[in-house]
Amino acid sequence: MSSSAEWIARGDKHVAKNYGRYPLVPVRGEGCRLWDADGKAYLDFLAGVAVNNLGHCHPKIVAAIKEQAEKLIHCSNFYHIPAQIELAEILCEHSFGDRVFFCNSGAEANEAAIKLARKYSREKHGENRFEVITALASFHGRTIGTISATGQEKVRVGFEPVVPGFSYVPFGDIEALQKAVSPRCCAIMLEPLQGEGGVNVPPAGYLQQVRELCDRHDLLLIFDEVQVGCGRTGTLFAYQNEGVEPDIMTLAKALAGGPPIGAMVTREEIAESFGPGTHGSTFGGNPLMAAAANAAMKTLMNDGVLDNCLAMGGYLRSRLEELKDRYDFVTEVRGRGLMLGMEMTVEGGDMVVKALQRGLLINCTVGKVLRFVPPLTVTRSEIDEAIEILDGILAEVG
Ligand SMILES: *Cc1c(COP(=O)(O)O)cnc(C)c1O
Numbered sequence: 001m002s003s004s005a006e007w008i009a010r011g012d013k014h015v016a017k018n019y020g021r022y023p024l025v026p027v028r029g030e031g032c033r034l035w036d037a038d039g040k041a042y043l044d045f046l047a048g049v050a051v052n053n054l055g056h057c058h059p060k061i062v063a064a065i066k067e068q069a070e071k072l073i074h075c076s077n078f079y080h081i082p083a084q085i086e087l088a089e090i091l092c093e094h095s096f097g098d099r100v101f102f103c104n105s106g107a108e109a110n111e112a113a114i115k116l117a118r119k120y121s122r123e124k125h126g127e128n129r130f131e132v133i134t135a136l137a138s139f140h141g142r143t144i145g146t147i148s149a150t151g152q153e154k155v156r157v158g159f160e161p162v163v164p165g166f167s168y169v170p171f172g173d174i175e176a177l178q179k180a181v182s183p184r185c186c187a188i189m190l191e192p193l194q195g196e197g198g199v200n201v202p203p204a205g206y207l208q209q210v211r212e213l214c215d216r217h218d219l220l221l222i223f224d225e226v227q228v229g230c231g232r233t234g235t236l237f238a239y240q241n242e243g244v245e246p247d248i249m250t251l252a253k254a255l256a257g258g259p260p261i262g263a264m265v266t267r268e269e270i271a272e273s274f275g276p277g278t279h280g281s282t283f284g285g286n287p288l289m290a291a292a293a294n295a296a297m298k299t300l301m302n303d304g305v306l307d308n309c310l311a312m313g314g315y316l317r318s319r320l321e322e323l324k325d326r327y328d329f330v331t332e333v334r335g336r337g338l339m340l341g342m343e344m345t346v347e348g349g350d351m352v353v354k355a356l357q358r359g360l361l362i363n364c365t366v367g368k369v370l371r372f373v374p375p376l377t378v379t380r381s382e383i384d385e386a387i388e389i390l391d392g393i394l395a396e397v398g
Helices: 004-014 059-071 082-093 106-125 144-149 174-180 206-217 287-302 305-326 349-357 380-395
Strands: 026-030 033-036 041-044 099-103 131-135 166-169 185-190 220-224 248-251 262-266 330-336 339-344 363-365 369-372
Touching: 041 380, 059 287, 082 099, 082 262, 082 287, 099 106, 106 131, 106 144, 106 185, 106 220, 106 248, 106 262, 166 174, 174 206, 185 206, 206 220, 287 305, 305 330, 305 339, 305 380, 349 363, 349 380
Parallel strands: 131 166, 131 185, 185 220, 220 248
Antiparallel strands: 026 033, 033 041, 099 262, 248 262, 330 339, 339 369, 363 369
């Protein structure tokens, strides 16, 4: 068995350098804990960036993968795939949707949404209706199409020319959105609650106003629920918090509780535009990933996980509020369910490193917002443990 230092040295030689990686080599996980190659334990409040919603190696996901792997791992979408059919049924039964396209990641789900919106709009309204309005500080993925959709200059730098047909407005500002609508627009694409952009909750009523704007101009409303879907905010899907239904919803991250899968959910009338041969993905919804996702979705809905998310989300939030009351450089605690951010007037990057050294995994977005997205199965005592570590780190600031 190699040590963490040995793995890091080997990785430095041949693995692409596109990530700024922390010096941590996780080799085993269970629940909210990870262990590194040297046997040290960590409390995981990042959960693979909101992927491991049921904790690491949940027994039901492990069992589903083992069982399916022994039967059939992959077959082509030229054929019918029972596990995929079952997953589509679950997603449609519990959402606004009628049809699901499966892929392997959030970016691919968003690509599918953008392609579908363009095609549907072209068929319904003719040429020259292709523009998608997205929000500043949004994040929609790393493909050429989705960096074009993302309202952050930094993800596009060096990769130009980007895909034309996107415009950006401040998140939460309905007037700016109204002004941005033109005869060229076919859709508005938003995260119902922004993740990478700093855990930004829209003002009350905003999503409803966006829905009405879309209805008025016959625009499709696309919700990117890649991060906030699948229970993260305490409801199965984030749009259900405010009862504002999109026309297209994208999912990925936590859909299978770890294994890679993405999905685009939409209504029948819109789905018509994706006829045979229009779009596809070799691995999309393959038997192994779909079986894992079925187990993850059933566990999420039936094992009290959403209730725990709401209860523990409330508890973590109250503990973070206590820290805010004690440290004047902490300015706001915000979020929903177990997607929480703590904004500070000081940089958070060093705090993330200190937390790692003390056995707590968190991250920092937009420089000054510490983000907490633990497994939805997190316990009170695990939250207490995390707060104690965090308190020690905040106490060392200024
Ligand atoms: C992570 C994320 C994506 C991209 O997902 P990938 O699986 O990395 O392609 C897209 N949208 C949102 C909101 C995300 O958080």
